[in-house]
Amino acid sequence: MKINNLIEIQKLVIKSYLSDIKIAVDATLGNGNDTNMIIETFGKDVKVYSFDIQEKAIISAKENIKNEYHKNIDFINDSHEYMDKYVKGSPDLVMFNLGYLPKSDHVIKTNPYTTLHAMEKAIEILKPNGLISIMFYIGHDNAREYKTLLEYVRILDARNFKAIHVNPINQDENAPKLVIIQKGDNLN
Incomplete structure (x- = not known):
């Protein structure tokens, strides 16, 4: 594994x-x-509850994911900010991979407003000891979404949430960044 591969x-x-x-x-x-x-x-x-606002993404994902897995997935053509309306139960893991759909229209991308609302919902419904993973690709909006969400994570109550921020410091300023949040088990 290479240390600069944040996905790994x-x-x-x-x-x-x-x-x-x-x-x-x-x-x-x-x-x-x-x-x-x-x-x-x-x-x-x-x-797995899988959200995307683009039908093109859902079609692409269905082609890329083994058919035998489809029965375990709810493909939801809606914004992640409405996850609480679709997700039944408390998730153990919520993953965000921000930016735009690779090899598609770069005008359609995640944005600070809807992603912040989605983060608030994820925090609310996440199971105690569960994780939220956020992969930031910051070049698409001059890091606005990154800065907005990072500030939100920074002010989470440290008694109930722990967060790590992985930021490659000797690379291009637009290099991907990673935040992982764990919800404490002392919450209701």
Whole structure:
């Protein structure tokens, strides 16, 4: 594993802290890579709610994810800010992969307003000891979304949430960044 591959670091942290998950949310489905990783890592019994506002992304993801996994996935053509209306139960894992759909229209992208609302919902419905993973690709909006969400994470109550921020410091300022949040088990 190369230290500059944040996706591998993200997977390593998720696998290290979660073992037997029942419910997960892929808040930004895209081509289906995170949804696929969740099922391959945690087994075919995990229920995954996968969100994308673009029907094109859902079609692409369905093509990229093995057909045998489809029965475990709710493909939701709606904004992640409404996840609480779709997700049944408390997820163990919520993953965000922010920016735009690779090889598509760069005008359609995640934005600070809807992603902040989605983060608030994810914090609310997340199971105690569960994780939220946020992969930031910051070049698409001059880091506005990154700065907004980072400030939100920074002010989370440290008695109830722990967060790490992985920021490659000797690379391009637009290099991807990673935040992982764990919800404490002392919440109702």
